[in-house]
Amino acid sequence: MKRVAIFISGGGSNMVSLVDSMTGDHPARPVLVLANSADAGGLVKAAERNIATAVVDHRPFNGDREAFQAALQAELVKAAPDILCLAGFMRVLTASFVQKWQGRMLNIHPSLLPKYRGLHTHARALEAGDALHGCTVHEVTPELDDGPILGQATVPVRPGDTPDTLAARVLVQEHRLYPAVLHRFATGKREMIRLQG
Numbered sequence: 564m565k566r567v568a569i570f571i572s573g574g575g576s577n578m579v580s581l582v583d584s585m586t587g588d589h590p591a592r593p594v595l596v597l598a599n600s601a602d603a604g605g606l607v608k609a610a611e612r613n614i615a616t617a618v619v620d621h622r623p624f625n626g627d628r629e630a631f632q633a634a635l636q637a638e639l640v641k642a643a644p645d646i647l648c649l650a651g652f653m654r655v656l657t658a659s660f661v662q663k664w665q666g667r668m669l670n671i672h673p674s675l676l677p678k679y680r681g682l683h684t685h686a687r688a689l690e691a692g693d694a695l696h697g698c699t700v701h702e703v704t705p706e707l708d709d710g711p712i713l714g715q716a717t718v719p720v721r722p723g724d725t726p727d728t729l730a731a732r733v734l735v736q737e738h739r740l741y742p743a744v745l746h747r748f749a750t751g752k753r754e755m756i757r758l759q760g
């Protein structure tokens with residue numbers, strides 16, 4: 564049975580879809596939900612599901628990423644996960660941390676990578692006039708939003724879409740894609756899967 568830690572920054576809807584999928588004969592179980600802010604709404608949802616939680620607030624570190632990451636690592640050593648899932652975690656992790664977890668750390672990104680690394684992916688897809696958009700689960704490497712792709716889900720861009728309506732349509736697919744990829748990853752499967760929304 565694989566042990567899974569999940570990092571969040573906000574509401575944690577992806578975390579909830581991962582946690583709720585890890586039941587029955589699933590090859591993994593959640594052991595920690597960590598947030599970089601005590602205000603992250605996902606912490607309450609994790610506690611309601613009896614998952615251990617932790618907060619490592621980045622602000623007191625005043626931009627000292629290595630010190631912030633050392634505090635993250637200390638929580639991970641305590642929880643001893645096999646897999647680390649970034650789920651709406653909005654802090655950029657540096658190479659020194661990523662290399663410790665390389666091959667065992669996943670991230671979900673709301674675009675069809677390699678298109679639109681970084682922020683504001685839905686607005687950029689609309690500006691570009693894309694017909695298709697979506698989300699990607701990838702292994703995390705030191706390069707932001709760049710690692711090997713494990714899964715993608717596509718959605719149509721509809722006339723009149725705004726960044727918010729597009730984000731809502733993509734989020735539904737995120738909640739399907741991430742659990743599907745995690746289940747495979749926990750049994751060593753790394754071939755890319757594609758879902759259509």
Ligand code: GRF
Pocket residue numbers: 571572573574575576577578650651652671672673734737
């Ligand atoms: C998701 O769209 C995710 O792809 C992005 O941030 C959003 C977080 O949503 N990185 P939630 O906190 O999982 O609800």
